[in-house]
Amino acid sequence: MSHRGRRTxxxxxxxxxxxxxxxxxxxxxxxxxxxxxxxxxVNPGVVAAYPIxxxxxxxxxxxxxxxxxEVGTEFVTVESxxxxxxxxxxxxxxxxxxxxxxxxxxxxxxxxxxxxxxSYRAPIVMAVxxxxxxxxxxxxxxHSDSMGARDSGWIQIxxxxxxxxxxxxxxxxxxxxxxxxxxxxxxxxxxxxxxxxLERVRVLPDKKVQSFIGPPRPVYSLLDIxxxxxxxxxxxxxxxxxxxxxxxxxxxxxxxxxTDVGKEYGQVSGRLYGYYEAHELDDAEVAVxxxxxxxxxxxxxxxxxxxxxxxxxxxxxxLFRPFPTRDVVRRLSATKAVAVLDRSASFGADxxxxxxxxxxxxxxxxxxxxxxxxxxxxGGRDISHEHIMRVYQDLTRMARGRLxxxxxxxGVRE
Amino acid sequence: MARKxxxxxxxxxxxxxxxxxxxxxxRAGGAKKVRTSAAGVKTxxxxxxxxxxxxxxxxxxxxxxxxxxGRQAGGEKPGWRDxxxxxxxxxxxxxxxxxxxxxxxxxxxxxxxxxxxxxxCWIWCPDGAIQVKDGKVVGIDLFHCKxxxxxxxxxxxxxxxMVDERRTTHVA
Numbered sequence: 001m002s003h004r005g006r007r008t009x010x011x012x013x014x015x016x017x018x019x020x021x022x023x024x025x026x027x028x029x030x031x032x033x034x035x036x037x038x039x040x041x042v043n044p045g046v047v048a049a050y051p052i053x054x055x056x057x058x059x060x061x062x063x064x065x066x067x068x069x070e071v072g073t074e075f076v077t078v079e080s081x082x083x084x085x086x087x088x089x090x091x092x093x094x095x096x097x098x099x100x101x102x103x104x105x106x107x108x109x110x111x112x113x114x115x116x117x118x119s120y121r122a123p124i125v126m127a128v129x130x131x132x133x134x135x136x137x138x139x140x141x142x143h144s145d146s147m148g149a150r151d152s153g154w155i156q157i158x159x160x161x162x163x164x165x166x167x168x169x170x171x172x173x174x175x176x177x178x179x180x181x182x183x184x185x186x187x188x189x190x191x192x193x194x195x196x197x198l199e200r201v202r203v204l205p206d207k208k209v210q211s212f213i214g215p216p217r218p219v220y221s222l223l224d225i226x227x228x229x230x231x232x233x234x235x236x237x238x239x240x241x242x243x244x245x246x247x248x249x250x251x252x253x254x255x256x257x258x259t260d261v262g263k264e265y266g267q268v269s270g271r272l273y274g275y276y277e278a279h280e281l282d283d284a285e286v287a288v289x290x291x292x293x294x295x296x297x298x299x300x301x302x303x304x305x306x307x308x309x310x311x312x313x314x315x316x317x318x319l320f321r322p323f324p325t326r327d328v329v330r331r332l333s334a335t336k337a338v339a340v341l342d343r344s345a346s347f348g349a350d351x352x353x354x355x356x357x358x359x360x361x362x363x364x365x366x367x368x369x370x371x372x373x374x375x376x377x378x379g380g381r382d383i384s385h386e387h388i389m390r391v392y393q394d395l396t397r398m399a400r401g402r403l404x405x406x407x408x409x410x411g412v413r414e
Numbered sequence: 415m416a417r418k419x420x421x422x423x424x425x426x427x428x429x430x431x432x433x434x435x436x437x438x439x440x441r442a443g444g445a446k447k448v449r450t451s452a453a454g455v456k457t458x459x460x461x462x463x464x465x466x467x468x469x470x471x472x473x474x475x476x477x478x479x480x481x482x483x484g485r486q487a488g489g490e491k492p493g494w495r496d497x498x499x500x501x502x503x504x505x506x507x508x509x510x511x512x513x514x515x516x517x518x519x520x521x522x523x524x525x526x527x528x529x530x531x532x533x534x535c536w537i538w539c540p541d542g543a544i545q546v547k548d549g550k551v552v553g554i555d556l557f558h559c560k561x562x563x564x565x566x567x568x569x570x571x572x573x574x575x576m577v578d579e580r581r582t583t584h585v586a
Binding site for chain 2: 119120122182220227228231235239240243245246249
């Protein structure tokens with residue numbers, strides 16, 4: 001039986017997507033260009049950013065749009081990422097639609113302000129070109145930067161292709177600004193692997209994007225002098241806890257907003273988005289869970305894995321925050337063994353961040369699935385076809401009780 | 415979906431609370447609650463209506479009931495659903511209703527025999543807690559006084575002493 005071309009049970013994508021919008025143009029874009037292109041179409045009120053490899057191309061390209069008068073954006077060139085995020089927060093408090101982009105150490109320098117943006121409920125959209133955090137200094141891809149920010153209160157979306165980055169940036173505007181959500185959104189794309197990869201992107205007409213996102217709908221504005229308000233007052237033991245509880249609630253509302261926006265975007269673009277994408281999971285005995293570009297690589301390898309007579313599937317997680325716990329349980333609890341691929345290490349923890357989420361979800365649901373962890377690709381180390389084949393082969397052994405689950409390292413020299 | 419679930423969960427919570435609430439109300443029984451400072455000084459009064467929750471944390475407010483106006487003491491603060499998001503203060507001038515007096519460990523006591531009404535304390539007080547009437551110091555607003563002691567430090571006549579609250583005698 002041939003498995004090629006079969007794609008069953010693929011999350012929200014099982015819904016038949018309508019035809020793409022009229023006027024859609026296919027362009028050859030790199031990931032960084034796709035982000036800049038989406039930003040141009042969104043035409044935000046303020047962009048404050050500082051360049052850092054591999055995000056540089058995003059702001060470079062966007063600054064050209066500003067210089068050429070293609071956007072009406074106030075582009076603030078700041079002296080650091082800490083200032084970039086501070087300026088973004090100020091602009092969002094004023095009621096502006098705000099966007100920015102960063103990578104690795106730039107994100108680390110924003111740390112303090114990330115939490116403040118989320119706690120002020122500022123719906124800022126930030127593209128993050130994933131790069132390894134120093135040290136030692138490294139400019140290539142891994143997820144240590146954004147994974148470290150997973151508890152900062154931002155919504156986190158991971159993209160696997162150039163087109164997905166474009167789509168996610170546009171959707172992020174709507175998700176963050178949704179009523180009852182009002183949270184900042186990070187859109188992740190793998191540094192160099194996606195940011196500098198040239199792919200075909202079906203770019204929507206500018207008008208379609210504008211009508212999809214609509215005008216900014218600020219709840220409050222600092223510039224509204226008829227209704228004076230205070231941002232950032234002292235919030236002690238008597239109120240802080242309540243405000244944090246509100247943030248938990250906002251993430252719960254985000255779950256619905258993400259689904260609704262993904263569906264609506266499907267109506268506009270012909271490309272439906274859900275929390276995850278499932279490939280060959282319906283009859284899968286073993287499965288791999290992955291984020292970002294690696295998920296695309298695995299997707300391409302699934303037919304080969306099936307040819308090896310391995311009943312293997314893939315769960316590509318799109319949202320890391322809020323995490324699709326229910327979907328993970330629903331799609332994976334029938335499998336015998338699951339491998340979770342992490343592109344970042346959580347030193348001293350019982351595995352990588354994605355593994356901890358998946359294993360917790362399945363464990364709490366009482367699933368008998370064996371869950372194992374692979375750390376891979378740190379600092380841009382390649383993940384090869386052989387690595388992925390080995391993971392599936394390990395999984396089949398694990399399913400038969402011939403290999404114990406644990407944390408293993410793909411591609412590290414012993 | 416999420417919202418429906420939330421409402422359902424809230425209803426269940428409200429029901430389980432109901433039993434406890436009735437008991438508490440019975441005890442409180444619409445009695446007039448008089449809040450006094452440690453010094454025995456009457457600072458605020460508030461009547462608890464029948465059926466009204468004693469604690470606002472997560473409690474469902476009866477429809478049409480207005481948010482407690484004026485001063486809010488500890489334990490009567492609104493729950494997380496009832497406050498503006500993001501820690502914002504959307505109403506100007508609400509410092510007046512926010513009790514900072516609970517931070518105090520020592521309170522200023524004025525010796526009116528020594529006081530010359532120079533009003534240095536009034537000028538220096540960072541909280542506007544010195545009560546003045548017709549150009550004369552009449553007392554301390556203990557709802558706002560944090561007990562910082564600046565007034566006592568600045569008083570040229572040493573008419574203000576920072577003392578254990580149980581020994582203060584001034585009128586609020």
